[in-house]
Amino acid sequence: MQLSLTINGQPHAADVEPRLLLVHHLRDNAGLTGTHIGCETSLCGACTVLLDGEPVKSCCLLAVQAEGANITTIEGLATNGELHPVQEGFWECHGLQCGYCTPGMILASVGLLKDNPHPSEAEIRHGLEGNLCRCTGYQHIVEAVKFAANKMQTQA
């Protein structure tokens, strides 16, 4: 099937099998390997990307379901070489260890802050319930999201 969508601001067209998963399209066809696969069942969130600004799990979407959509992957989050405040927060607060859940966790956090710019700790913890991390115990991730919220408020 013919597919055309926008990935990280660039138009992207391809002929794909109808069953191809969006995550495989991003990784194997578009070469954007920052989107990781942790379970293929939508439970771990490692594959989270933004679809028209909303976090979605790209392992449980067909590529063709993203027809015409605007996809942001982790590689497209920084602008002009400047890290997004959430990326900065993860770095500042030691919000990652092995880094495997990190791209999905960061994009889920971006989605969370879009809906709720000043989340409480409980709101952050519940807001990230679709993303598993095995290394950090989540505390530094919570701090990273708070850091980003503060930074985005200052910038706004």
Next chain:
Amino acid sequence: MSFLAKYMGQKVKRTEDPRLIQGIGHYVDDIALPGVLHVAYVRSQHGHAKLNSVNVDAAKSAPGVVAVYTGTDIAGKIALIPCAAAAPDMKKPDYPALALGKVAYVGQPIAVVVATDKYKARDAAELIEVDYDPLDAVTDLEAAAADSFVIHEELGTNVGATFQAGSGDIDAAFAQADKIVTQKIVHQRLIPNAMEPRGVLAQYLPGEQQLNVWSSTQVPHLLRTTLAAMLSHPENRLRVIAPEVGGGFGSKLNVYAEEALLPWIAMQLKKPVKWIESRRENMQATIHGRGQTGTVEVAVKNDGTLLGLRYDVIYDLGAYLQLLTPAIPTLTGLMLSGCYKIPAIQLNCRQVYTSKMATDAYRGAGRPEATYLIERVMNRIAEELGMDPVELRRKNFPKPEEFPFATAAGLVYDTGDYEKALNKALEVIDYQKLRAEQAAARADGRLVGIGVSTYVEICAVGPSVMLPCGGWDSATVRVEPSGKVTVLTGVSPHGQGEETAFAQIVGDMLGVDLNDVLVVHGDTDRVQYGIGTFGSRGLAIGGTAVAVATERIVAKAKRLAAHMLQADENSLSFEDGKFVGAPDDKSMTIQEIAFHAHQAHNIPSDFEPGLVATYFFEPKNCTFPFGTHICVAEVDKDTGEVTIQRYLAVDDCGKQINPLLVAGQVHGGIAQGMAQALYEEAVYDESGQLLTGEFMDYAVPKAFQLPSFELDHTVTPTDVNPLGAKGVGEAGTIGSTPCVANAVIDALAPLGVKHLDLPLRPEKLWRAMNA
């Protein structure tokens, strides 16, 4: 050894992070080789079955399929999957990389399909017909030990080995006891679940006879040596690369069937091949952890003095042995003294085969089991004697001046001040006030509990005779002609942050900028031989090798500086990257020395050009971090749900090179230990079917299921290494499981509950409350 404190001891942000937060690092699956073929597995659906036939005809002719292999194709060509920790007289079944004749656990590899893309490989795998005769399975440990059904007929029994450990007069201890406290203890099976599943990419270059293997492993050099033997391929033409590795927790400290089969296929087909594990495969066929059922008995005097401890345990090996499977209960035995003086200790262990995936090292590897059983039984003793659990612990601590402290379990603890950590924890959390608040809450009918655990654990295991692979590790430090510094470390970090920690050490010792230090690891062609990252050894052993090699660099550079500055070497000192103290206030930087050491136009006649040093550090002993954890938990009377109200960890891991990384390790460790206490359990049914085979069923905790942790520390340096660092990768896991269990059971104490097995899920607690 002297350090500047510009970096060491500081909360330095990680140098690893920029690539990881932008998604531009490279895990195994991110590496693309032209023409790569994809491998899909067919695995056993039964816990125990005879394999009558494996029909691959349809798969072979499916679109895109290049090859299909079964057990008969590889028999005699790939050696059996090795175990490095089995005693010579241990009974062990053959464990081929693809099953032959029978399968003994769900997920055991039976056949593989190699195809041009991963969808086609999976399609074709569906076409393989396996004809099974299902057989009885054994999943219960006591039933397995009783040989109710023998899994491996050729062994004649399910008991692989029986061993005893410990010392002291155990019979006398029990004869003199005022009281004997007995507790049955179950350590449930856990699934490590690193977020990155395993994966292997293999490439063979026939001209060079070079075999390249990318694997998500914690031990690239050990894997290389083992693969060379399994595949009969020269080790010096075999390169193993552990690229970015997405967590391990011990599950990647192993040699797996897929790691041998993929390179073998690459050699057959002369094409690169890739296999990436699915989560279901990871749950079924990557090692599990824990898995012990035992009874602990403790002989005590009425004043709380511990006299002796006996632990009779059955250890769940699983169906076959992986690399270190039988070593795990040995570690439990070594830590049976906990942080207490116990004159007589005895471990009686039976290791049994069951119809499940093999167990092996999972974060803590045998030590969480020891700590959980001791800290649980200490509470039971306190109850029986009517003592406060804190005072019972304090009474039995060795004093700081009693170190090095030899235990009846057979170890010599390096350094420790257990009371200091305990006192700090009690003070920080205000224990007396907590107990008063608890009394008030109980008076209101609420179920609030306070749990304490005081733990000691074993890290950085050495000397080498203690480990089958050796206990040392290595470093090369090279100052390039430009003055940039390259560090090659034999350890293989996969999330711990040692690229940063080692750069901190070298940055301070050489007086160079952190960003001028590149730490290279995980590639056997770039790095000298090393052992790897596990058992909280990276910093204490690998970091020490880095520090000593750097010290040698400074010494060599000083000789050249003295020559060039025409100064007496003894009058020179090295400060902030410069050799100073020469006549006329002349000085030279380490970067200038590095250039001249390479140019070699003006060197002493006996000076070896270049500026590089390699050091292999052999530790004289293990290190023994310790601490006190305190937890406050409330159980909902209606639902049995547990809320952790406070969790305080006071850990002592010796000197801290980077407190930010230490906090990260402790947080993550507590989360995994707490998950064992409250949520996680690998469940098999009676037929050996894994019921918890996805994240839907296996409860890795989410962010809202964990609290924020309060951390504090004391610092008792080790004298085993010049850094004074003990290791901190597993402390949180070891301290937290019993701490949370003690808190929850304390909450239910007014209802007469004395003990419950883990995990303490709402249903179990509700039933206990409504019994």
